[in-house]
Amino acid sequence: MEILRRPPTTKLPAACFTGDAWADVVYRGDHMRANMVRFAPGARTAWHSHGLGQTLLIVEGIALIQARKGGIIEARPGDVVHTPPGEEHWHGAAPDRFMSHLALWEGDDVSWHEHVSDTEYSGPRTGARG
Template identity: 70%
Template sequence: MQLLKPPPTAKLPAEWFTGDAYADVIHRGEAPSRLRANMVRFTPGARTAWHSHALGQTLYIVEGIALVQSRGGDLVEAHPGDVVHTPPGEEHWHGAASDRFMVHLALWETDDATWLEHVSDAEYNGPRVSTRTRP
């Protein structure tokens, strides 16, 4: 067993985020492990740019209201306890609602992410489907 000392909280880059978002590394596996786990905190209105992960990504919503969308899909309002999975190569974005902070645990393998354009205000403010009203 090893007690790991985490690196300091990092502000995430403006090239990949609109608004302010911060990450705490929970785990960064070393070969042969590929596991990555970060606790990510978004200020109100902050969001990622469109992106995809070579091996997919899973988000566990911890606090606040998350907005998540896959390219061409519904804009989903997710709540604490919700789990969102995007499969390998699927373009998506995620962030906080405009009036709340949001925290999620991000799980993925390898650092093979493809970062694309920023999410437009029209995309961010589009009609939402809530996980609270889904069957």
């Protein structure tokens, strides 16, 4: 057993994020990744997909998550959201709250696409719990 040394917090790049977001690597192994990601109010990822899918555990705040051609889901602390392999999606914070999630995924196969427009971000939402 060992205590793993973690790299410092990283501000996430404007090429892939709108607004301010930071990541702390929790674990990066040969096959699995886990990052704690913190979003400022209104911050969000660009459209992207993961070759082997992604799972998010919402830890704090209100998360907005949308799959391409789907509606915006509003998720809260304790909610777990899974995106299947190859599904284009985005996730971020509501406009008036900070949000943190634990992001879990396998491999490094991430495809980044265009930024989420303000119109897309401001679309109607449904709750994760129905």
